[in-house]
């Protein structure tokens with residue numbers, strides 16, 4: 087079934103690429119003025135539906151997605167600023183206030199609007215100085231944005247809190263739109279993604295992560311995105327690198343070596359995130375910049391021995407089995423201080439933080455909060471170099487960022503379903 091996006095917004099295109107691909111882009115050309123006394127919520131819902139309907143009338147077999155986002159302050163709607171002075175006035179009016187971002191979504195086919203909803207998200211701005219406002223407006227970023235700011239961009243430091251749909255604030259509420267499109271029969275992704283889909287999805291996920299950092303009161307750049315490429319061919323890795331991926335995660339030493347032979351380092355840092363056997367430590371020490379899975383002193387010693395002839399230290403994270411699940415890798419939290427004391431003494435390795443894998447089922451926030459508390463306690467004990475918290479995968483990165491993750495490890499969200507390990511090694 088054909089999918090059409092009735093919007094010219096690059097952000098919406100990026101978010102939709104994580105739900106359906108390929109799709110056509112056919113912006114609707116409408117009079118977007120608001121009716122007298124029309125409540126903002128109704129206004130965005132109406133515009134979304136009109137955009138979807140206008141395009142659906144000319145594409146009778148397609149599912150057409152229309153959307154409209156408004157920044158609402160009291161009863162006023164802040165559209166795109168007319169010029170720099172208008173942008174400054176808008177930002178001054180948002181300063182120190184809470185406003186709402188309303189995102190209307192409508193899906194139409196033929197002459198019917200099949201689905202329509204609005205997400206409402208509260209955004210709290212801290213008080214801004216005139217100087218800050220002027221400097222931000224001078225970057226040019228606000229000039230084409232409703233409300234004169236981008237949450238995932240330079241306005242991140244203006245924001246105290248975001249409560250609701252983070253992707254809705256960016257321009258299209260991801261989960262709600264995905265569920266609605268699938269319920270209406272949009273095809274789910276199958277098979278390898280095209281390189282341009284990888285690029286769109288990478289940018290969407292990177293923007294969302296920056297916005298989620300901001301939403302939990304942290305700087306946008308405080309969370310790094312590690313693109314997990316295990317089980318994906320080098321062509322897709324090259325597409326992710328071209329889109330801006332600078333940290334790559336691999337689980338298997340052999341697979342990583344074959345990819346390094348094909349790609350070089352791609353200008354990226356290579357992270358080992360799978361279990362490391364001691365007999366592979368020598369090869370791993372030469373391939374990776376960061377190893378996330380140290381849970382035994384012997385493995386760390388083997389890495390350190392091979393690393394002493396490389397100029398730069400290997401960054402190491404200790405993998406912690408927060409769930410204390412005997413079936414899982416990682417050292418139990420009570421054993422971390424002793425392992426840390428030993429590994430910290432090795433030449434060639436620098437312990438940079440802790441890593442964990444969230445529980446397969448249920449809410450991961452407790453496990454992530456525990457890892458963070460453990461890191462903070464060890465820092466208090468004098469291990470100042472422990473800054474990283476590697477936690478959060480495609481299914482739980484949102485709660486991981488809320489709990490303080492500095493590195494999230496995402497595969498499926500960016501690259502789609504992966505091949506089995508055998509297929510990947512043959513391919």
Ligand SMILES: *Cc1c(COP(=O)(O)O)cnc(C)c1O
Pocket residue numbers: 314316337359360443478479480481495496497498499
């Ligand atoms: C495979 C893997 C990931 C990525 O998983 P997705 O669910 O595809 O995001 C992250 N961390 C580790 C340790 C993994 O093995």
